[in-house]
Amino acid sequence: MTAREIFSGGVAVITGAGNGIGAGLARHAAGLGMTVVLVDIDGEAVATLRDELPGAIDVVCDVRDADAVERLAAQVYSEVGPVRLLVNNAGVEQFGYLWDTPVANWDRLVSINVSGVFYGIRAFLPHMLAADTPSWVWNLSSIGGVAVVPLQAPYIMSKHAVLALTECLRLEVDSAGHADRIHVQAVLPGAVKSNIFETAGGVDGGDVAAAEAQRSAMLDIKAEAMDPIAAAEVVFEQAAAGEFYLLTQPEYVGNAMAERADVLRDRRPPALRTKRRFDPAHQ
Numbered sequence: 001m002t003a004r005e006i007f008s009g010g011v012a013v014i015t016g017a018g019n020g021i022g023a024g025l026a027r028h029a030a031g032l033g034m035t036v037v038l039v040d041i042d043g044e045a046v047a048t049l050r051d052e053l054p055g056a057i058d059v060v061c062d063v064r065d066a067d068a069v070e071r072l073a074a075q076v077y078s079e080v081g082p083v084r085l086l087v088n089n090a091g092v093e094q095f096g097y098l099w100d101t102p103v104a105n106w107d108r109l110v111s112i113n114v115s116g117v118f119y120g121i122r123a124f125l126p127h128m129l130a131a132d133t134p135s136w137v138w139n140l141s142s143i144g145g146v147a148v149v150p151l152q153a154p155y156i157m158s159k160h161a162v163l164a165l166t167e168c169l170r171l172e173v174d175s176a177g178h179a180d181r182i183h184v185q186a187v188l189p190g191a192v193k194s195n196i197f198e199t200a201g202g203v204d205g206g207d208v209a210a211a212e213a214q215r216s217a218m219l220d221i222k223a224e225a226m227d228p229i230a231a232a233e234v235v236f237e238q239a240a241a242g243e244f245y246l247l248t249q250p251e252y253v254g255n256a257m258a259e260r261a262d263v264l265r266d267r268r269p270p271a272l273r274t275k276r277r278f279d280p281a282h283q
């Protein structure tokens with residue numbers, strides 16, 4: 001099936017919709033004909049996007065607040081309609097050595113990147129099961145969910161966690177007998193243009209220079225990163241085709257997946273690598 005056949009109507013709820021990948025997914029979903037609920041902690045960003053997208057609804061909600069996410073789900077089902085697509089997308093970055101990382105930055109990242117995804121599932125899945133219409137659930141992992149990278153340990157850990165959580169959720173939906181109706185899929189973007197590196201946490205003490213050098217290296221990659229609307233189009237088409245792993249740059253991210261599989265099969269210990277530039281030719 002094509003994305004237009006599946007996603008040309010219905011409600012899409014997208015967290016972190018105010019910027020970057022979430023905004024790209026929202027624009028593409030609206031373009032296909034979906035009613036998009038734009039959820040973000042940044043009220044100004046979602047209000048601006050709402051004005052651009054016909055029929056869109058903006059909601060200020062912090063995905064760290066489990067009760068607020070539950071209220072959001074109840075409100076969407078009572079006032080907007082059954083959710084065809086939930087995207088647990090909100091996420092943040094963190095740079096620096098793990099031993100220098102402020103506890104508050106660790107807690108912020110884990111509560112947004114990991115708990116936020118869980119709260120979304122806990123709030124929306126029961127409604128989806130009760131609604132008796134097909135639904136899609138996308139959780140944002142990353143190429144970082146199949147790689148190991150120094151100076152970004154909390155983020156990389158969180159993306160491995162989201163990937164595992166999503167794989168387990170897929171099995172649970174299947175074992176509970178709902179796989180024909182609830183489609184669970186993991187999104188693994190490569191580099192996509194966004195604000196994630198600018199808003200990333202850093203370190204207050206210890207090796208601040210190393211943390212900021214890593215931030216600069218990632219900001220350099222951004223110049224060659226993929227446009228979020230192009231990324232969204234690829235993700236929607238793969239989802240409609242029934243893929244489980246939705247890769248914005250199939251070859252580039254697919255190579256990282258294969259490399260991870262090789263490392264584990266060969267039981268190779270983590271090893272530093274010479275910097276490999278992001279190569280858009282291998283998307």
Ligand SMILES: NC(=O)c1ccc[n+]([C@@H]2O[C@H](COP(=O)([O-])OP(=O)(O)OC[C@H]3O[C@@H](n4cnc5c(N)ncnc54)[C@H](O)[C@@H]3O)[C@@H](O)[C@H]2O)c1
Nearest residue numbers: 016018019020021041062063090091142191192194195196
């Ligand atoms: N950009 C990339 O290259 C890339 C690559 C792989 C994975 N990802 C993942 O894609 C997702 C989106 O990232 P992005 O790059 O578009 O970042 P971004 O910073 O541009 O957008 C993230 C959005 O999430 C919102 N947000 C942050 N905390 C929130 C909270 N507590 N509650 C609700 N909303 C909150 C922000 O306000 C922002 O609008 C993240 O999960 C990220 O890990 C991004």
